[in-house]
Amino acid sequence: MTNRTPNRKAQIVRAATDLFSRHGFDRVTIKELAQACDITEPAVYRHFKSKDDIYDAVLDSMAERMKSRDLFDSLTESDDVEVVLHKMATHVIDFFTRNEDMHRLLLYSALHKHAKASKVYEIMRGSFVKFLHDQLDRLYGQKMIVKKNNEITARCFVGMVFECALGRTLWKGMQGKTYKPADVIANNVPIYARGLKR
Amino acid sequence: MTNRTPNRKAQIVRAATDLFSRHGFDRVTIKELAQACDITEPAVYRHFKSKDDIYDAVLDSMAERMKSRDLFDSLTESDDVEVVLHKMATHVIDFFTRNEDMHRLLLYSALHKHAKASKVYEIMRGSFVKFLHDQLDRLYGQKMIVKKNNEITARCFVGMVFECALGRTLWKGMQGKTYKPADVIANNVPIYARGLKR
DNA sequence: GTCACCTTAGTTAATGCTCACTAACTTACA
DNA sequence: TGTAAGTTAGTGAGCATTAACTAAGGTGAC
Known part of the structure; x- marks a missing residue:
């Protein structure tokens, strides 16, 4: 037997997260996954009862x-x-720059209508939308911004920022010139803010 | 032999577009595709030399x-x-409401880094971005809007609208309340426009 | 302490299914 | 009568999963 790694299960989830996010669940074999962990295929099944089970664990770990x-x-x-x-924009873009895989896994799971896709969506986007929605309600209460449907506004703004983050990962190299996130934010946030200010 | 359909090749591409967009390339078998066209598997190979070839044709047809x-x-x-x-927002959302499959195929092809992904991206988004960019340049020339980097602005706005369109397809049922596209547009376009107007 | 024994995590080898693709044959129609 | 577009019946590769076996290490009896 080779070396017995303390937390093999977590290692498998990490490797699977990386592989699934890069190639998609269907294009990753248990063999590749096992190799990434320096073990053989059947050893993976000591920790998970099926490949689907691993997908579940990956989404849970998010x-x-x-x-x-x-x-x-x-x-x-x-x-x-x-x-x-x-x-908010800086935070989101910064987060996804360092966690590109999560954005890709979100898209994959949604496209495949995975049972956990809603949960992943909620974790990743819902929390941002809710936060911004609350902030807009507060600012409206303080008469700092104009009257709008703050939920729609929050969703759209978060959507725009997520899209911008995607530009750095999914659409990388497809968009012609690449702008620095800071420049994109500096250009767009003032437009949106000016449109909202009272 | 069963009935000889005049344009079988086009029929296969249509069926493949539908199936690939709903389940993803990897989860569609040639058998399913053939059945959708009321023919048997090998008949498909009279028109395309491989499954990848069909994917190519699907992306080209977009x-x-x-x-x-x-x-x-x-x-x-x-x-x-x-x-x-x-x-622009109305047009884009309207288009994707009636052509949901194209948006999903764009995402799939980009996630899988298909050789034609850039082309698809360019066709579907690039043209909108370019149009809006030109319009913003014109409006700035007419001193109707404030000075901004119009390419970034165009990209962000199109991104937001595409995201909004995705909300009606990919994120459907994950977002809590569902708003009518017209309401989303009515809420957000004025914000953006007000932020841009001189 | 050490020895029997159980559990855990690994191994190699095999199994059986799915699926893209092919061979060989057939028929409609220009 | 040749060709394009079908058919039925494979074939072989890849892949998830299992079977059977093995070794490491902890535990409790003595």
Whole structure:
């Protein structure tokens, strides 16, 4: 027997996350996954009863990864909508730059209508939308922004930021010139903020 | 032999487009595809030399579908940026509501880094971005909008609209309340337009 | 301490299914 | 009568999963 690794199960989930996000569930074989962990195929089945089971574990682990980075620490409650939008956009893009795989897994799971896709969506986007929605409600209460449907506004803004993050991963190299995220934010957040300010 | 259909090749491409967009290339078998066309598997190979070949043809056919609907007929050149944005958003969402499959195929092809993904991206998004970019340049020339990087602005706005369209297909049922596209547009376009107007 | 024994995590080898693709044959029609 | 477009019946590769076996290490009796 080769070396017995302390947390093999977690190692498999990490390797599967990487492989599934890069090639998609269907194009990753148990053999590849096992090799990435320096074990043989059947050893994988000591820890998971099926390939689908591994997918489940991968999607579950995303919840942990989101939770552990206490999301909204950096998102201070400012009275300036531009500051709120700017912090949120920076935070989201920064997060996805360092966790490209999560965005891809979200798309894969949604396209395949995986049973956990809704949960993943909720974890990854719902929390941002809810946060911004609350902030907009607060700012409206303080008469800082105009009257709008704040849920729609929040969804659209978060959608735009997610799209922008995708530009750096999924659409990379397809869009002609590549702009720095900071420049994109500096260009667009003021437009949106100006449109919202009272 | 069963009935000899006049344009079997086109029929296969249509059926493949439908199946690939709904389940993804890897989860569609030639058998399913053949059945959808009321023929047997080997008959498919009279028209295409491989499954990959069919994928190629599907992606190529998207270009045709975009071209044939002369994209920008409805997009009149207004002097009001709000009108321009409104028409574009309506047009895009309307288009994807009726051609959900194309949006899914774009995502699949990009995720799988298909050789034709860039082309598909260019056809589907690039043309919108370019149009809006030109319009923004024109409006800036007419001193109707403030100074911005119009390419970034165009990309972001199109991204937001595409995201919104995805909400009605990919994220359907994951977002809690479902809003009518018209309501989303009515809420958001004025924000963006107000932020841009001089 | 050490020895029997159980559990856990690994191995090699095989199994059986699915699926893309092919061979060989057939028929409609220009 | 040749060709294009079908058919039925394979074939072989790939892949998830299992069978059978093995070794490492912890535990409790002595």
